[in-house]
Amino acid sequence: MSDPRFVAYVRQHMGRYPVESIRAALLQSGASPEAADAAIREATAPLPEIDVRMGAAERAVRKADRASGLAAEAAAEARQAFDPKGFFDLAKGVLSAPRDFYRTMPPTGGMMPPLVFAGTMGALGGALQWAVTAALTGSPMAGIGGFVASSVMVPVASVVAGGFGFVVWRALGSPREFETAYRCCAYASAVAVAAGPASAIPYLGAPLALAGTAWYFYLLFAASLEVHGIEERKAKTVLAVIAALVLLGQASARWRGFQAYRARHAVARP
DSSP states (O other), X not given: OOOHHHHHHHHHHBTTBOHHHHHHHHHXXXXXXXXXXXXXXXXXXXXXXXXTTSOHHHHHHHHHHHHHXXXXXXXXXXXXXXXXXXXXXXXXHHHHOHHHHHHHSOSOSOSHHHHHHHHHHHHHHHHHHHHHHHHHHSOTTTTHHHHHHHHHHHHHHHHHHHHHHHHHHHHTTOOOOHHHHHHHHHHHGGGHHHHHHHTTSXXXXXXXXXXXXXXXXXXXXXXXXXXXXXXXXXXXXXXXXXXXXXXXXXXXXXXXXXXXHHHHHHHHOO
């Protein structure tokens, strides 16, 4: 049997780095060529399905093997979420190769690592937004409210989105539990690190913020296919409708804010 640590490592880095690079890293860490090749074979193979015709003992063994593999992946994910380099590897993976990321994401493993990830993404995006606002206005205190709001609202929004996503994915036929739905939405919060500072750019802030929302829904589309097993056409149709409604609401709110801003400045003119 392959070393579960090596298998977890391969699954976490598939799609982000070439297989040969992953194999070289395993060899450098002390794995033998045979162990590295076995881990790559197991990581790239689909998890075995549980056949109802199996005997009780064989089904129990299969379930135990599957559980041990997922537990090792979850433990590695937790270490990665609390490690600065591993943290940025997670963010890079979900933003640059979302389908590969969600394909290898453990569906279970606790809510704390993704919650920490969402909170850190919100804080980092808020800090960058603060920096852009302060640089454009010349006031160090300008934008601090956005930093605080982003640090709090992104992790809170990930929980709300997880609940809503759970209902939608279940309605589409997903067998996954709330924990998995939350993990999908929390890791999609990686868009906050780009959407935060982009929204502070004059004139371009509104369209860039809307683009960030569209990007977020694309990540959820990838999760629908790779984690929840939803048929592509069905997932595309439902998420497109939800995304359109959300984008319409955001655009309307920003337009009302712009109109109020113009009205205030018109009154202030002599």
